[in-house]
Amino acid sequence: xxxxxxxxxxxxxxxxxxxxxxxxxxxxxxxxxxxxxxxxxxxxxxxxxxxxxxxxxxxxxxxxxxxxxxxxxxxxxxxxxxxxxxxxxxxxxxxxxxxxxxxxxxxxxxxxxxxxxxxxxxxxxxxxxxxxxxxxxxxxxxxxxxxxxxxxxxxxxxxxxxxxxxxxxxxxxxxxxxxxxxxxxxxxxxxxxxxxxxxxxxxxxxxxxxxxxxxxxxxxxxxxxxxxxxxxxxxxxxxxxxxxxxxxxxxxxxxxxxxxxxxxxxxxxxxxxxxxxxxxxxxxxxxxxxxxxxxxxxxxxxxxxxxxxxxxxxxx
Amino acid sequence: xxxxxxxxxxxxxxxxxxxxxxxxxxxxxxxxxxxxxxxxxxxxxxxxxxxxxxxxxxxxxxxxxxxxxxxxxxxxxxxxxxxxxxxxxxxxxxxxxxxxxxxxxxxxxxxxxxxxxxxxxxxxxxxxxxxxxxxxxxxxxxxxxxxxxxxxxxxxxxxxxxxxxxxxxxxxxxxxxxxxxxxxxxxxxxxxxxxxxxxxxxxxxxxxxxxxxxxxxxxxxxxxxxxxxxxxxxxxxxxxxxxxxxxxxxxxxxxxxxxxxxxxxxxxxxxxxxxxxxxxxxxxxxxxxxxxxxxxxxxxxxxxxxxxxxxxxxxxxxxxxxxxxxxxxxxxxxxxxxxxxxxxxxxxxxxxxxxxxxxxxxxxxxxxxxxxxxxxxxxxxxxxxxxxxxxxxxxxxxxxxxxxxxxxxxxxxxxxxxxxxxxxxxxxxxxxxxxxxxxxxxxxxxxxxxxxxxxxxxxxxxxxxxxxxxxxxxxxxxxxxxxxxxxxxxxxxxxxxxxxxxxxxxxxxxxxxxxxxxxxxxxxxxxxxxxxxxxxxxxxxxxxxxxxxxxxxxxxxxxxxxxxxxxxxxxxxxxx
Numbered sequence: 055x056x057x058x059x060x061x062x063x064x065x066x067x068x069x070x071x072x073x074x075x076x077x078x079x080x081x082x083x084x085x086x087x088x089x090x091x092x093x094x095x096x097x098x099x100x101x102x103x104x105x106x107x108x109x110x111x112x113x114x115x116x117x118x119x120x121x122x123x124x125x126x127x128x129x130x131x132x133x134x135x136x137x138x139x140x141x142x143x144x145x146x147x148x149x150x151x152x153x154x155x156x157x158x159x160x161x162x163x164x165x166x167x168x169x170x171x172x173x174x175x176x177x178x179x180x181x182x183x184x185x186x187x188x189x190x191x192x193x194x195x196x197x198x199x200x201x202x203x204x205x206x207x208x209x210x211x212x213x214x215x216x217x218x219x220x221x222x223x224x225x226x227x228x229x230x231x232x233x234x235x236x237x238x239x240x241x242x243x244x245x246x247x248x249x250x251x252x253x254x255x256x257x258x259x260x261x262x263x264x265x266x267x268x269x270x271x272x273x274x275x276x277x278x279x280x281x282x283x284x285x286x287x288x289x290x291x292x293x294x295x296x297x298x299x300x301x302x303x304x305x306x307x308x309x310x311x312x313x314x315x316x317x318x319x320x321x322x323x324x325x326x327x328x329x330x331x332x333x334x335x336x337x338x339x340x341x342x343x344x345x346x347x348x349x350x351x352x353x354x355x356x357x358x359x360x361x362x363x364x365x366x367x368x369x370x
Numbered sequence: 371x372x373x374x375x376x377x378x379x380x381x382x383x384x385x386x387x388x389x390x391x392x393x394x395x396x397x398x399x400x401x402x403x404x405x406x407x408x409x410x411x412x413x414x415x416x417x418x419x420x421x422x423x424x425x426x427x428x429x430x431x432x433x434x435x436x437x438x439x440x441x442x443x444x445x446x447x448x449x450x451x452x453x454x455x456x457x458x459x460x461x462x463x464x465x466x467x468x469x470x471x472x473x474x475x476x477x478x479x480x481x482x483x484x485x486x487x488x489x490x491x492x493x494x495x496x497x498x499x500x501x502x503x504x505x506x507x508x509x510x511x512x513x514x515x516x517x518x519x520x521x522x523x524x525x526x527x528x529x530x531x532x533x534x535x536x537x538x539x540x541x542x543x544x545x546x547x548x549x550x551x552x553x554x555x556x557x558x559x560x561x562x563x564x565x566x567x568x569x570x571x572x573x574x575x576x577x578x579x580x581x582x583x584x585x586x587x588x589x590x591x592x593x594x595x596x597x598x599x600x601x602x603x604x605x606x607x608x609x610x611x612x613x614x615x616x617x618x619x620x621x622x623x624x625x626x627x628x629x630x631x632x633x634x635x636x637x638x639x640x641x642x643x644x645x646x647x648x649x650x651x652x653x654x655x656x657x658x659x660x661x662x663x664x665x666x667x668x669x670x671x672x673x674x675x676x677x678x679x680x681x682x683x684x685x686x687x688x689x690x691x692x693x694x695x696x697x698x699x700x701x702x703x704x705x706x707x708x709x710x711x712x713x714x715x716x717x718x719x720x721x722x723x724x725x726x727x728x729x730x731x732x733x734x735x736x737x738x739x740x741x742x743x744x745x746x747x748x749x750x751x752x753x754x755x756x757x758x759x760x761x762x763x764x765x766x767x768x769x770x771x772x773x774x775x776x777x778x779x780x781x782x783x784x785x786x787x788x789x790x791x792x793x794x795x796x797x798x799x800x801x802x803x804x805x806x807x808x809x810x811x812x813x814x815x816x817x818x819x820x821x822x823x824x825x826x827x828x829x830x831x832x833x834x835x836x837x838x839x840x841x842x843x844x845x846x847x848x849x850x851x852x853x854x855x856x857x858x859x860x861x862x863x864x865x866x867x868x869x870x871x872x873x874x875x876x877x878x879x880x881x882x883x884x885x886x887x888x889x890x891x892x893x894x895x896x897x898x899x900x901x902x903x904x905x906x907x908x909x910x911x912x913x914x915x916x917x918x919x920x921x922x923x924x925x926x927x928x929x930x931x932x933x934x935x936x937x938x939x940x941x942x943x944x945x946x
Contacts, residue, residue, distance in 0.1 A: 167524075175526035176588040191490050198492050231492055323584075334526055334587035339549055340469060341489050360455065364462030 073108050073325045076129030076137045076156070080115045080122060080145050085274045088296075089140060089161075092314035099315075100322020108325065117247075119144050119217065119271070126152035136324050139184070140317060142270030143169050143219045150182055157330045158182040161317040163189030163268045163293065163308060164220040166335055176334045183330040185316045187308025187338040189268040189293045193224045194231035196291045196306050199343070200263040201235045202361060203289060203304075209238040211257050215269040217245045224267045247275065250282055258286035266292040268307060276300055289353055298346035298369055303353065309340040342366040380683060384676035392668035400661040407653035415646050416611045419562070419626035419639055426560045426568040427628035427637040430579070433556050434632060437468055437548055438515050438534055444544045445536035449478035453496050454485070461487045470552035472529070477543040481507055484542070506533035506545045517633040520550065520572040522590035527551050528578045530633065551586060553579040566623075566641030573634045575599035601625045602636055614643055682710035689717060698725030736881065758883060760873025763823045766834035766865060766911060767890050768807070769897035770798070770841060771816035773860035790852065791815065797844035805837040810884050818894075820885050823872040831867050831914030838863045838905045839919075839943045846903060860902025866893035867910040895929045896938065905941040912939035 079086055094104065102108040111134060113125035126148045129137050139149035139160040146160035150171060158181060166172045166186055173179035200210055212228050214221045225241060232239040240262075242253050257264050264283070266272045272279065276296035283290045283302050290297075293307030316336050324330055345357055346369040362368060444460060461474050465487070473488035481502025486494040501507055509516030510533035518531035528550040535543050553570065557579040560568040570579035577589035577598050588594040597618045604615040605627045612626045622643035627636050682704045689702035698721050704714040772778075772794070779787045794815065802809050802819055806827060810818040821837070822830035845861040852859055870887030896906040912921055920942045926935035 175524050176522075176591060188490065194492055195490065234492055333584045336583065336587065337527060339551055360459040360462050363459045364465060366466055 073102075073135040074132070075108060075110045075321060075325075076132060076134030077110050077112045078115075078122065078126050078129055078137060078139050078145055078149055079113065080117065080119050080141050080270060081274045082114055082116045083112070085117075086141070089310055089314045092311040093138070093140065093318040093321075096315035096318020096320075097322050098318075100319045100326070102322050102325060117271070117274070122148035123152060129153075130156055136321050138317065138321055140314060141274070143171070144217075144270070146171050146182075146184065147219060150180075153181070155181065157324050158184070159317050159320045159324065159330070160184030161187070161313050163187045163270070163273075165190060165223075168223060169219055172335055175337070177331070178333070178335050179331055181330050183320060183333040183335055185313045185320070185336045185338060187310060187313040188341055189273075189307040190220050190224060192293075192306060192308075192341055193265075193267050194227050195341075196265050196293070197228055197231050197237075197239075198235060199304065199306055199361070200265050200289070200291050201237055202358060203355060204263045207237065207262055209240055209260070210263050210265060211240040211242055211253075211260075212265045212267060213242045213244055213253060213272070214267045215245050215271050216243045218267075218269045218271070220269070221267065228265075228267070245271065247278065250275070250278060254282040254286040254288050257288045262288075264288050264290040266290065268293045273307075273310075276302065284349065284352065287353055289355055295342060295344045295367070298344045298349065301349055302346060303349045303355075304343070304345045304365075306343045307341065308338040309342050312340050313338045344369065379680075381676050381680040384679050385672050388672035388675050389668050392671060393665050396664040396668060397661060400657045400664070404654055404657040407657070408650055411647075411650040411653060414649075415624060416626075419612045419624060419641065419646070420628075422560075422562050422566075422568070422639045423626040423628035423637060426557075426639050427630050429556050429560065430553065430570055430630050430635065430637050431632070433470075433553055434517075434530075434532075434548075434630070437470060437546065438532055438632075440464055440468055441474075441532060441534040441544045441546055442536070444474070444476060445534060445541045448538070448540035449484065449542055458485055458487065458493075458495070461485060465489065470548045470550070472547045472549050474547075475501070475545040477501055477507060477545065479540045479542050481543070501545075504545070506531055507543050509533060510535045510543050510545075515632065519574075520576060520578050520633075522576075523549075525590055526587045528572075528576075528586060528589055550578050551583065554581070554583050554586070557581055560639070562639045563641045563645050565645060566639060568637055568639045569598055570630070571595070571598055571602055571636045571638065575602060578635065598638070601640060602627055602638055605638065612646075615640075617642075678706075682706055682714070686710070686714060686717065689714070693717065693721045693724070698722070698728060757824050758874045760871060762869055763826075763872045763885075764830070764868065765823045765870045765872060765885055765889065766821040766830045766867045767870070767885060767893035768819040768821065768834055768838055768841075768863060768865050769816065769893045770819075770838075770845075770861065770863040771814075771897060772845075773862060773902050774858055775815040778857055778859050790857075793848055794845065797848060798841055801837060801840045801844055804840065805833055807834070807837055808883065811882065816897075818890075820872070820883075823870075823885060824883060829914070831911045832918060834865050834867070835905075835907065835911065835915050835919055835941055838865055838907075839941060842903065842905055842943055849902075862897060862900030862902060863905045864893050864896025864898070864900050864907075865905065865911050866890075866896060866908040867914065868892070868908075891931055892929070892936075895931060899927065899929065899938075905943070907939045907941060909937045909939070912937075915941075 104110050111129065111132060113128055115121045115125055122145060130152045134156060137149050137153050137156050137158045139145040139158055141161060143162045143164045146162050149158050149160065160166065160171060160182065161184055164186065166184065167174060172182060197210060214225055229239055244250055244253055272292055273294040276292060276294050277300040279290065279292060280297050280300035280302035289303050291304045291306060292302065293305060295305050297305045320333055323333065343365050344367045345361065345365045348369065350357055444457065457476055461476065464474065465471060473486065475483055476485040478484050481500060483497050483499045483501050486497065506516055506518065514535055516533040520528050520530055523529050530548045530550055531545060532548055533543055533545045557568055557570065558581040562568065567581045569577060572578050575595060577586055577595045580586050585594055601615040601623065605613040605625055612624045614622055614624055617623045617640065623640040624643050624646040625638050625640040627638045630637055685702055685704055689700060692700045700721060701718050702714040704711045798817060808820040808823065810820050821827060821834040827833055842861065842863060849859060849861060866889045868887065868889035870885040870889050872885045874881050874883055876882050892908055896908065900906040915921065922940040922942050924938045924940050927938045928935045
C-alpha cells in the first residue's frame, strides 16, 4: 500500500519534473511560424516533443524589442530549464542579461564573439551557446549583388536599424565594400514600420537600389518591404528568403531553417544534461541566394547569367 | 548414518570416476568450442570492422575527390588576356553544386589571380595579384592535386585548401577553400553496428569529422583530439587488425583505421567493445550454460550410476551382516539381473544351508542328551527323527545303581558327593557310548539304559550283557578307590529283555526318550535285588547269551511286583 503510494507520488513528480523551455521571441507567433517549425524539428531530432516530454513557455515581444528584458526576466523567474533566444542579437543579449544561471541557446545572424555574447566559438564559456546564421557577415555581399544588378549606379542606398547592436559593424563593412566596388554609399535609418515607406519613396525618385542590412526587424517584415518595393518599383535586397518569396527582388543570407533547427537540437542536448559551455557555437554553413524573376521583370531589370547560375533558388 | 557411510568408499570413488568420465570430455569440448568460437568471432569482427573502415574511408575519399573533380572542370580552357565572364558563371554554379566550397580562386598560367569568388567576402575580378609563390600553386603544379593542412577557421570550423591544375600549364590553377564541417553529412551516415561510428583525423591527429559536430568544432583543441588520436595510435599501421582502446568516456572500444589518400587523413571506425564482442559473449555464455547443464547432468548420471552400482553392494553387506549375526531366514533381495543378483542368490542359498545346518546341530545336540552319539548321528543322517516316534519294540533294559549311596551322601559334604557322582557318571557314560546304548534317564545314583531302541542293533542281549560287564568293571574300579577312603558303597545291575513301548515324551523343548512296559519294571526289580558286584538278568536275556557268556543260574527268585517267582541268572566277570 505504502509502496503503491510512493510509486504514484514519484510518477506525479516525474510529470511535474518534465523539463520546461522558455522561448523568448521578439516577434509574434504568426511572423515566427516558419522559424518555430524548424526549431521544433530540431528539438524532435534530439528526442523532445512539446507536450509529450517537454513543456515550452513562450514570451512574445510582438515587435517591441524594448520589452525583451522584461520578458526575459519573466522566463528567468519561472526558473525554466533552458532559455531559447532566437531571432537576433537583441534577444540573445536580453536573455543573457536576465539569466544568471539558466542555460541559454541563441540563434542570431551576428557574430556572437564580437557582440560579447560568448568568449569564443569553440569555447563559448558561461552558460550560453547557440547558432549564428552568418547573415550579418554577408551584408557587403548584398551590396555587391546590388552593384552587379545595377553596375551603372554610382550611388547605392543602405538601410540600417540604429537600434540594432550590429548596425555599426555592418555599416563599417559596407563602407569598406563600397569603396572596393567604387560606389557611393547612402545610409538610411529605420527602426519602426512607419519609417519604411518614406525610404522607398525617396529611393524611387533617385532610381537607385536599396540594400537592407541584416536585422531581424527587417527580416520579419519581409512581406511589408516586398509590397513597398513593388509599389515604388525599387530594386531591393534583404537577408531573408521571405522577401523574394513575397514578391521582392532578391535575398542573400543564412538559411534560417537550418539555424533554428540546429538551435532546437542544441536545446535537446542541454535538456539531456550537456553543458552549454561544452557545445561550441555553430555557424550555419548554408548561405542562400534567392532571386525573383517576376519581380525583375516588373522592375524592368535583368539578372546577368552569372547571377542566375549562382542563385540557389529562382522564383519564376 | 547410512548417508555418511554412502559417501565413503566405493560410492565416492564411483561417483568421482563416473562424473569425471562425463564432465572432463564435456569441459574440454566446451573450452575448445569456446576458444574456436572466440577466434572465429574475432576474425569476423576484424573483417567486419576492416570493411567498415575501408568503406568509410572510401566515402570520405569520394567527398574530397568529388570536390576536386568538380574543380577540375574549371581548369580546362586556356586563359586569354581578356576577362572571362563564362568562368565566373561556372564558378558560381559550382558554389551551388558543392556547398562545402567556401571560396574559389582561379589563377592563370602565370600565377596571376584572375577571379576570386566567395560566399561571404566580396568577389574579385581580374585583380591580377601574383600568387605564383603560393604553396598551393607550387604544390598543385608538382602533384596535379594539392591539399593543405587542415586549418581551423576562428579556432572552430576545420577548413581545407585544395588546389588543382589542369592537364596543361596554360589552363592555370584553381584554389578552393573547403569547409570540412560538411563532411558531417557523410560521417554521420556511417553506422558501425548499433552504436559504433566513424571519425576522421588529419595527419597530426586533429579531429576533422565526427558524428558529434560539437567535437569537430573544437577539433583544434588538444583536449578534444587527444582521445581520438590515442585510438588511432593504438591501432598502429593499417592492416594490423582491430585494436582495443578507450573512448572519451573511458569505455572500451574496438577500432580499425583506414587511410584516406591525398589529404593523408585517417578514418577510424569504432564500436563499443561490449557491442562488438556481444556475439563472442553470446557464444561464451552458451558454452558456459551448456557446460553447467552438462556438468549437472553428469553429476546426476554419476550419482545414479554410482548408486546403482553400490546399492547392491550395500544390500549385500547388510544382508551378510545379518546372516552372520544369525538371521538365517534373512534373504538378500537384489533384482539387477547381473553378477550382483547371482551373488545375492549364492548368499541366500548359503544362508538357507546355514539354517539347515544349524537346525541339524540343534537337533543333534538335543538327541545327544539321550542317545548315544552314534545313534544321534544316525538319526541326524536319516534326515528326520521319525525313528523316535512311539512304537512297540523288543528292547533290553539295563538298570544300575550304587548300594548304600544314600547313607554315604548324607554323611558327606555336597561338594564331595558331586565329585563322586561325577567320577561315577564319567565311567558309566563312557561305557554307554562305547556300546551304542541309549541313556534314558538318571536320578541320583541310579541309571536306566536302553539297547535296541530307538535304533535296532544286532544281538541286543549280548551287547547289553557286555555293557553291563563293562559298567561293573569300571565302577568296581572306582569303588575300590572309594573304599580305600573309607566309604562303604557297592554297585548292582539288572537287565531284562522284552517288548516295550518306546518313544519320545515331553513338552515344548524338553523331550526325553523312554520305554514303558513290564520289561522296564523287571529290569528295575532285578537291579534292586542285585547285590554289590552282581549283574542280574532275566531268562530271556540269559537264553540269548547262553553259551556265549558265562551264566550263573541263581534259581527262581520272588521279585516284587511279580506274582510268581521268576528265574534269575547272573553274569560272572573277572574283577580287575
